[in-house]
Amino acid sequence: MQFVVLTIFPEMFPPFWEHGIIRRAVEARKIVPSAVNIREYAPGRHHVTDDRPYGGGCGMVMKPEPLAAAIQAARRAAPGAKTVLMSPQGRVFDQTMARELARLDGLIFVCGRYEGVDERVCHDDIDAELSIGDFVLTGGELAAMVIIDAVTRLIPGVLGGEDSAEKDSFENGLLEHAHFTRPETFHGMRVPEVLLSGHHGRIEAWRRENALIRTFLKRPELLKERPLADDEAAVLKRWRRDIERIIQTQSADAQSLDGPGSLSGGQ
Numbered sequence: 610m611q612f613v614v615l616t617i618f619p620e621m622f623p624p625f626w627e628h629g630i631i632r633r634a635v636e637a638r639k640i641v642p643s644a645v646n647i648r649e650y651a652p653g654r655h656h657v658t659d660d661r662p663y664g665g666g667c668g669m670v671m672k673p674e675p676l677a678a679a680i681q682a683a684r685r686a687a688p689g690a691k692t693v694l695m696s697p698q699g700r701v702f703d704q705t706m707a708r709e710l711a712r713l714d715g716l717i718f719v720c721g722r723y724e725g726v727d728e729r730v731c732h733d734d735i736d737a738e739l740s741i742g743d744f745v746l747t748g749g750e751l752a753a754m755v756i757i758d759a760v761t762r763l764i765p766g767v768l769g770g771e772d773s774a775e776k777d778s779f780e781n782g783l784l785e786h787a788h789f790t791r792p793e794t795f796h797g798m799r800v801p802e803v804l805l806s807g808h809h810g811r812i813e814a815w816r817r818e819n820a821l822i823r824t825f826l827k828r829p830e831l832l833k834e835r836p837l838a839d840d841e842a843a844v845l846k847r848w849r850r851d852i853e854r855i856i857q858t859q860s861a862d863a864q865s866l867d868g869p870g871s872l873s874g875g876q
């Protein structure tokens with residue numbers, strides 16, 4: 610998969626793709642990334658890429674001509690690639706979109722700076738606007754890195770056997786189960802016994818239940834849309850029974866405590 614990043618700070622990217630799994634993907638030619646300086650497409654001695662906003666106001670806007678020329682050149686270098694602008698107005702990136710993008714031949718990232726880019730670039734040269742979240746960055750570069758990272762690890766063969774995307778959070782709409790490694794006891798906290806049992810069936814059941822409870826406790830909204838598998842429904846029913854039993858015993862104790870003849874003598 611080809612990644613072409615259009616930015617006025619191309620030097621930000623090599624440190625990113627020269628480390629870890631992304632570096633391995635480059636060496637295995639699973640991805641072919643390049644960062645291009647938009648200034649190279651800005652005429653004149655100063656290669657100006659920004660100018661004051663029409664209508665006044667603070668900040669600067671990125672000029673359309675250098676961007677359009679840089680995009681045309683990138684499209685020649687990466688035929689079939691989708692051109693995406695990183696902007697807070699874009700569709701918010703998530704794991705579902707990461708899976709979609711990982712199926713493409715390539716992506717051309719337009720990284721804005723200042724107040725943003727001239728709107729006419731969006732009209733002619735941009736296939737989609739993407740956002741990594743409802744907050745404002747100083748530039749689109751970090752957003753491009755986030756997307757390159759999340760997409761690259763989904764390209765078949767990038768993640769070795771030891772770490773597979775199948776078990777990812779959000780992969781099956783749930784958060785991932787808890788992870789433990791040596792030592793067995795840390796700060797008095799022991800690793801759940803079942804994980805030491807070597808009993809793969811019980812371990813797998815524990816991990817599914819643990820993923821369900823973590824999702825229920827941390828991101829309950831994720832469960833709302835998601836159909837429940839039979840074993841998950843069984844787990845939730847068992848919890849509900851346990852919770853109801855606790856409530857019953859608690860209220861029974863409370864009555865025994867408060868009722869006539871109780872310690873409090875029913876005051």
Ligand code: 4FV
Nearest residue numbers: 695696721722740741745746752
């Ligand atoms: C952003 C985001 C983002 C807006 C103006 C760059 C900045 C500046 N990009 N997701 N959130 N971009 O804040 O993608 O040009």
